[in-house]
Amino acid sequence: MPGLNVVIAVDGSKHAEHALQYYIDQLHRPDHIVTALYTTPPIIPAFYSTPYAVMTTDIVAACHRDQETHAVKLKVSCDEIAKNLQNYKFVHLKDIESPGHGIVNYVKENNVQYVVIGTRGLGTVKRTILGSVSDHVLHHVHVPVTIVSN
Amino acid sequence: MSSKTVVIAVDGSKNADHAFEKYCEIMHLRSNKLIALHIEDQLAIPADQALTLSESHYEKICKEHNEDIEALKANYRSKAQRYHIEKYEFRSLLNREPGVLICEFAENVGAIQIVMGTRGLGLIRRTVLGSVSDYVVTHAKTPVTIIPMAAN
Numbered sequence: 001m002p003g004l005n006v007v008i009a010v011d012g013s014k015h016a017e018h019a020l021q022y023y024i025d026q027l028h029r030p031d032h033i034v035t036a037l038y039t040t041p042p043i044i045p046a047f048y049s050t051p052y053a054v055m056t057t058d059i060v061a062a063c064h065r066d067q068e069t070h071a072v073k074l075k076v077s078c079d080e081i082a083k084n085l086q087n088y089k090f091v092h093l094k095d096i097e098s099p100g101h102g103i104v105n106y107v108k109e110n111n112v113q114y115v116v117i118g119t120r121g122l123g124t125v126k127r128t129i130l131g132s133v134s135d136h137v138l139h140h141v142h143v144p145v146t147i148v149s150n
Numbered sequence: 151m152s153s154k155t156v157v158i159a160v161d162g163s164k165n166a167d168h169a170f171e172k173y174c175e176i177m178h179l180r181s182n183k184l185i186a187l188h189i190e191d192q193l194a195i196p197a198d199q200a201l202t203l204s205e206s207h208y209e210k211i212c213k214e215h216n217e218d219i220e221a222l223k224a225n226y227r228s229k230a231q232r233y234h235i236e237k238y239e240f241r242s243l244l245n246r247e248p249g250v251l252i253c254e255f256a257e258n259v260g261a262i263q264i265v266m267g268t269r270g271l272g273l274i275r276r277t278v279l280g281s282v283s284d285y286v287v288t289h290a291k292t293p294v295t296i297i298p299m300a301a302n
Contacts, residue, residue, distance in 0.1 A: 026262040146295040
């Protein structure tokens with residue numbers, strides 16, 4: 001049976017964790033090949049500089065390490081949630097300025113046929129119902145998208 | 151394994167047809183119970199005839215309306231059969247606010263997801279949600295799956 005590529009977008013938020021768990025409990029099918037997809041932005045020294053402090057290479061290196069630490073932590077928790085899946089992997093895309101664009105491009109480039117995403121993630125304005133990344137993905141991929149609310 | 155209920159909103163459009171097929175193809179689990187939910191619009195009575203409508207004419211409109219629903223029901227039933235959906239139901243409900251009804255219905259039956267099509271614009275890359283799909287995505291407590299028309 002040919003497999004179907006499925007992407008669950010994660011970002012470290014509880015909403016994303018819930019979306020992954022919900023997919024596994026309610027939506028998963030044995031022929032789904034699952035990818036938990038995580039994107040991180042580029043670390044641009046100039047962007048983080050202020051008039052009072054310029055980012056030194058030490059700080060840049062620290063930011064990279066920080067990013068890596070978070071990614072590893074997230075991978076560990078996703079791997080744990082997905083431990084009973086046959087076909088599963090965690091993918092960390094780096095230097096992605098816009099998570100929405102990053103996810104949409106990954107979907108196009110990897111023949112992904114189904115996307116699962118939460119209604120919102122980290123650092124979103126609480127009064128919007130659908131977060132900006134979820135909204136972007138929903139409107140720009142040409143495959144089925146499941147939006148998992150809490 | 152306990153049965154999980156999936157509600158799919160249908161309206162007889164090509165978008166709904168496609169959503170139905172796509173759900174069956176890539177998401178349906180044999181243990182799922184699929185409910186095709188059709189929200190009836192009000193009867194289409196031409197405004198200039200509303201006051202002078204004869205009983206027989208009204209009956210004719212009702213009959214055509216019911217025939218349309220029966221045809222729609224048969225269409226989706228044959229799709230369900232083609233995909234060997236064992237637990238399948240078709241429900242047609244009358245309501246003015248389809249978005250509200252879909253959300254409430256899904257909650258009442260404890261659905262694990264609501265499946266809907268979009269109002270795809272064909273050549274335009276960006277999929278455009280119809281007003282009902284948009285309402286359901288933003289208001290449903292139940293997870294919603296939007297299935298666009300195929301782009302390529």
